[in-house]
Amino acid sequence: MTLTGRDLLRELDLSDAEFAGLIDLAAQLKADRRAGREETRLAGKVIALIFGKTSTRTRVAFEVAAYHQGAQVTVLDSQTSQIGHKESMADTARVLARMFDAIEYRGDAQATVEELALHADVPVYNGLTDEWHPTQMLADMLTMREHANGERLSYVYLGDARSNMGNSLLVSGAMMGADVRIVAPEALWPTREVREAAQARADHTGATLTMTEDPAEGVPGAQFVHTDVWVSMGEPADVWAQRVALLRPYRVDAAVMALTGRADARFMHCLPSYHDESTTLGRRVAEDFGLRSGVEVSDEVFESPASIVFDQAENRMHTIKALLVATLT
Numbered sequence: 001m002t003l004t005g006r007d008l009l010r011e012l013d014l015s016d017a018e019f020a021g022l023i024d025l026a027a028q029l030k031a032d033r034r035a036g037r038e039e040t041r042l043a044g045k046v047i048a049l050i051f052g053k054t055s056t057r058t059r060v061a062f063e064v065a066a067y068h069q070g071a072q073v074t075v076l077d078s079q080t081s082q083i084g085h086k087e088s089m090a091d092t093a094r095v096l097a098r099m100f101d102a103i104e105y106r107g108d109a110q111a112t113v114e115e116l117a118l119h120a121d122v123p124v125y126n127g128l129t130d131e132w133h134p135t136q137m138l139a140d141m142l143t144m145r146e147h148a149n150g151e152r153l154s155y156v157y158l159g160d161a162r163s164n165m166g167n168s169l170l171v172s173g174a175m176m177g178a179d180v181r182i183v184a185p186e187a188l189w190p191t192r193e194v195r196e197a198a199q200a201r202a203d204h205t206g207a208t209l210t211m212t213e214d215p216a217e218g219v220p221g222a223q224f225v226h227t228d229v230w231v232s233m234g235e236p237a238d239v240w241a242q243r244v245a246l247l248r249p250y251r252v253d254a255a256v257m258a259l260t261g262r263a264d265a266r267f268m269h270c271l272p273s274y275h276d277e278s279t280t281l282g283r284r285v286a287e288d289f290g291l292r293s294g295v296e297v298s299d300e301v302f303e304s305p306a307s308i309v310f311d312q313a314e315n316r317m318h319t320i321k322a323l324l325v326a327t328l329t
Contacts, residue, residue, distance in 0.1 A: 003326040007117045007124045010110070010132040011168060012197060016175045016205055023142050026315070026322035030142075033068065033318070041329050043070035048100040049127075050092075050116075051077045052084070052107025053233050057271060057316050058127045058135065062104055065321035071328075074100070093119035101328055105129075108234060123327040125320075130232070133164040136270050137172040138319035143312045144224050147266055153178035155224035155268075156260075158215065158250040159296055160243065162188045165228045165270060170209065174198040177205035183218035185246050215250065219259040226268045227252045227296045244289045251291075253298040257306060267297070267307045275302035 003022075007013060014022070032038045049062055059075065066073050078084060083092050089112055096103055097120040105113045106127035117124035126134055144153050153176060157169045161184040170190055173180035180198075182189060189195070189211055202209050212218045219225070227250075230243045257265055274282040274295035286292050293299050301307065 006327050008134050009113055009117055009126045011134045011137055011172045019175050022138055022322050026142050026319040029321050030318040040070040041325050045071040045101045045328055047071055047073045048096045048103045049073050049075045050105045055106055057313055058106055061316035061320045065317050065324055089115045090119045097122045131164055133168045135320055137168045139312055139315040142315045142319055154222050156181040156183055156219050156222040157226040158183045158252055159227045159247055160188045160230055161190055166190050167194045170198045174201040174207040177207045179208045181210040181218040183212055183215050186213055220261050222260050224266050224268055225252055228270055230296050252301055254300055257301055267301050268312055269309045275299045
């Protein structure tokens, strides 16, 4: 499959078949890597990685995927470039596109990565914005497929669904023909526009989309249980009190996993996770709100055999590699 020269700014940029094809390619590249038969397809390519928000998995996944395929990367952020404070994104795009074969952007507004793509005539990839997280979705879909035992994908997302993860899980599941459930306070559901876009894809793929405030309605039967942090990067600290009050009933613990009714139910999280008090923020939330054994997920679930979060993390690299190969060859 080839997507030569194409951008990936949100999942909806791709057809259902193209999205599924990237996952198939990632599975093949992963198998080739493990068997020692990986072919180098990107020798001589150079890729710019722009980080307006800090990153662990996205950065190393792009770097390692590029290195495996013979490409090189340059990392740019607010401390090492003029982006934003002295140079516009439009001007940045026109400079970088003359030197690099592709550009990744991770930052705040979706409009920023869209402006970058508008002015750059090389592929542009969304490594995360406030609205969408398409590279994470490729990894999540590959991970679920690896653990689904041939079943139709069936998953539930609990927590703040008015976010990049809520939006992307709803839309990508619709594109994959999955059984997708969003379980969250109605105030934190994806917007009507996002829900309508997902339903339009579901009408073609046969996906089923459920929106509910009630875990007892949305969780039973789901094979995969997803969540994410309750306050995202860039949001003010004073949001925590409001968000904790809203989302305590949606914390993923052993009772929620049992509610699936499935012994093979698996837990997923895009990371990082506040599942214990080993981080500064985890300790602070524990002290302020009494969430001693984890915030959005209990430590018991996170560290259980049901947790496949590190499979997800590894698959960021394999799926990003597929994206690079498909768009740069």
